[in-house]
Amino acid sequence: MSDETNFSTPQPQGRSNKLMILLIVLLLVVIVLIGLVIVLLTKPKTTVIEPSPNGGRGTVVTEDNAEEIRKQRAEATPVPDTSYVTSMSIDWHFKGQTSKDAYVANDVANTRTVYFDLFLFDTQELIYSSPYIPVGAEMNEITLDKELEPGTYETLLVYHLVDDDENELSTVSIALTIYVE
Amino acid sequence: MKHKKLIALLAASVMAMSSMTVLAEEGKIEGDMNYVNTTIYKVELPTTDGMSFILDPQGLTSLDAGAYDSDEAGKIVAEGTMVAKNFSSVDVYLTADFFVEDSDTASPVALKSAIDADDEKQLALTITTTDTTTPLINVTADAAGAATEFKMDKATYNYTGNATEGYAYTLDDSTGSKLEMTIGGTIAKEYDWSAYTDDQTLTLNAVFKFVKASGSTDEVENTVAAPVTPTTDDYVMAANDDGTVSYTFVDAPDGTLTALTVDGVAKNGAITAGNVTYEDGVLSFNTTSVAGTGIGNAGDHTISVTIGGEVVELTYTAS
Numbered sequence: 001m002s003d004e005t006n007f008s009t010p011q012p013q014g015r016s017n018k019l020m021i022l023l024i025v026l027l028l029v030v031i032v033l034i035g036l037v038i039v040l041l042t043k044p045k046t047t048v049i050e051p052s053p054n055g056g057r058g059t060v061v062t063e064d065n066a067e068e069i070r071k072q073r074a075e076a077t078p079v080p081d082t083s084y085v086t087s088m089s090i091d092w093h094f095k096g097q098t099s100k101d102a103y104v105a106n107d108v109a110n111t112r113t114v115y116f117d118l119f120l121f122d123t124q125e126l127i128y129s130s131p132y133i134p135v136g137a138e139m140n141e142i143t144l145d146k147e148l149e150p151g152t153y154e155t156l157l158v159y160h161l162v163d164d165d166e167n168e169l170s171t172v173s174i175a176l177t178i179y180v181e
Numbered sequence: 182m183k184h185k186k187l188i189a190l191l192a193a194s195v196m197a198m199s200s201m202t203v204l205a206e207e208g209k210i211e212g213d214m215n216y217v218n219t220t221i222y223k224v225e226l227p228t229t230d231g232m233s234f235i236l237d238p239q240g241l242t243s244l245d246a247g248a249y250d251s252d253e254a255g256k257i258v259a260e261g262t263m264v265a266k267n268f269s270s271v272d273v274y275l276t277a278d279f280f281v282e283d284s285d286t287a288s289p290v291a292l293k294s295a296i297d298a299d300d301e302k303q304l305a306l307t308i309t310t311t312d313t314t315t316p317l318i319n320v321t322a323d324a325a326g327a328a329t330e331f332k333m334d335k336a337t338y339n340y341t342g343n344a345t346e347g348y349a350y351t352l353d354d355s356t357g358s359k360l361e362m363t364i365g366g367t368i369a370k371e372y373d374w375s376a377y378t379d380d381q382t383l384t385l386n387a388v389f390k391f392v393k394a395s396g397s398t399d400e401v402e403n404t405v406a407a408p409v410t411p412t413t414d415d416y417v418m419a420a421n422d423d424g425t426v427s428y429t430f431v432d433a434p435d436g437t438l439t440a441l442t443v444d445g446v447a448k449n450g451a452i453t454a455g456n457v458t459y460e461d462g463v464l465s466f467n468t469t470s471v472a473g474t475g476i477g478n479a480g481d482h483t484i485s486v487t488i489g490g491e492v493v494e495l496t497y498t499a500s
Contacts, residue, residue, distance in 0.1 A: 055229050055232065055281075055282055055384030055385055055386035056229050056230070056231065056232025056233040056234060056260075056364075056384060056385040056386065057233050057234075057382055057383075057384050058233075058234050058235070058236050058257075058281075058377065058382070058383035058384065058385065059233070059234070059235050059236065059260075060235075060236045060237075060238070060374045060375070060377045060378050061235060061236065061237040061238070061239070061241050061242055062241070062375065062378055063241065064378075065378075066241035066242055066244065069235060069242055070242050070244070073235075073242065073258075079230055079231065079233060079260050079261040080230065081228055081230045081231075082227060082228055082230050082231030082261050082262075082263070082264070083225050083226060083227050083228060083231055083263075083264050084225070084226060084228050085223060085224070085225045085226075085268065086222070086223070086224050086225070086226055087221060087222070087223045088221065088222060089221055089222070090222055090391065090392070103221060105221075107223065109225075156388065161228060169228075169230065170228035170229040170230035170231075171228060171229050172226050172227075172228050172229075172389070173386065173387065173388045173389065174226075174388070174389050174390065174391075175276075175278075175388050175389070175390040176390075
């Protein structure tokens with residue numbers, strides 16, 4: 001008489017329990033995700049004064065934001081970074097690419113680090129981009145990225161105010177004439 | 182065309198964020214003014230954050246406990262006040278060229294003097310100041326931008342300090358012209374501005390320019406060397422209001438001053454004339470008062486003083 005080993009086979013009931021649990025977990029995840037989407041879509045739109053490096057933004061009043069704007073105006077919430085004290089020379093003479101009389105400082109009255117770009121107005125070409133200038137620091141010599149033919153050039157100098165993470169906050173633009181000898 | 186170029190330039194400037202190093206934060210010499218070969222202008226200007234504004238075509242912001250004010254419909258209201266202030270030691274003419282960009286067209290918006298069609302996209306922007314009811318910016322005809330120029334008086338700088346601690350050329354920041362500007366105006370009430378509530382934007386920007394006002398008489402920063410801290414030769418020089426320059430030696434010995442030579446030339450008469458003072462170990466004299474000494478000329482000089490019977494040589498370098 002041979003021994004026959006009876007192996008007990010996995011019960012269908014145990015397997016279906018695991019499947020059930022997995023399904024429930026998945027369902028819960030889906031419900032949470034749907035809930036999040038609903039919350040985000042229905043969250044009242046608050047009017048936040050966002051950084052405006054491109055220009056002062058015009059906010060159109062609608063029924064969605066009218067209440068928030070009324071509150072902000074009533075509270076006279078101050079707008080940060082609304083001015084910048086420029087401290088600079090305005091007669092920049094270049095011999096070759098370098099100027100000895102170009103001077104730019106980030107005055108101690110300011111609160112933000114800045115850098116500036118210098119563009120040729122006619123061609124819109126960027127001819128210099130400064131390093132970051134912390135408050136209290138200054139630059140006494142500027143070397144352009146390219147050599148210009150002798151002459152007088154109309155340029156646009158754009159100061160960029162940045163936060164501690166170097167995110168752009170706002171700008172100040174100054175028309176400047178430079179002289180290349 | 183000019184404002185279209187400005188819009189393109191300013192957009193390019195925001196995009197062109199090349200990698201940059203940080204300029205080492207250097208200490209400044211004493212005083213608010215550095216001595217360089219050109220005049221330094223110090224002018225506070227509004228940033229783009231200061232140019233934010235609200236457009237209320239339907240006057241909804243007037244609703245408060247049900248009290249609607251139809252006069253508020255179609256108004257442009259500033260979020261804050263723009264400030265310009267001249268901290269320079271010279272009068273300046275400040276030019277401000279304002280324009281509004283429409284992101285939909287990447288072009289300047291034609292500014293109008295008044296709304297003449299309430300169902301068209303029209304903007305009549307004004308910039309006023311607190312000093313006058315006359316608008317600073319008042320568009321008289323459709324224009325891509327509006328510019329204005331105004332004169333700003335200089336600020337006052339005074340010399341402060343002493344021979345021991347050093348001299349400084351200090352700004353009195355309560356002086357100098359200040360201009361507060363407020364954005365205002367009207368927009369077309371019946372036009373559908375809803376496209377500008379999300380991705381499409383209307384933005385206000387300005388390009389400033391300042392030049393020295395002709396006739397401004399204060400040239401001090403150009404002709405007088407800034408005070409410097411004492412060197413190893415222990416002297417200090419400072420500009421006086423009368424145009425002379427004082428040299429003060431703080432390390433002179435004690436005793437009675439009886440003789441003075443400058444670069445080998447006896448100047449005893451200057452002592453008796455009172456142009457040279459010696460008190461509490463501090464020897465001071467003015468350049469133009471000690472006529473003919475040439476000690477104000479650039480280069481190295483030697484002053485020999487006899488104090489308390491002792492001859493002492495002091496050297497300094499004038500720049």
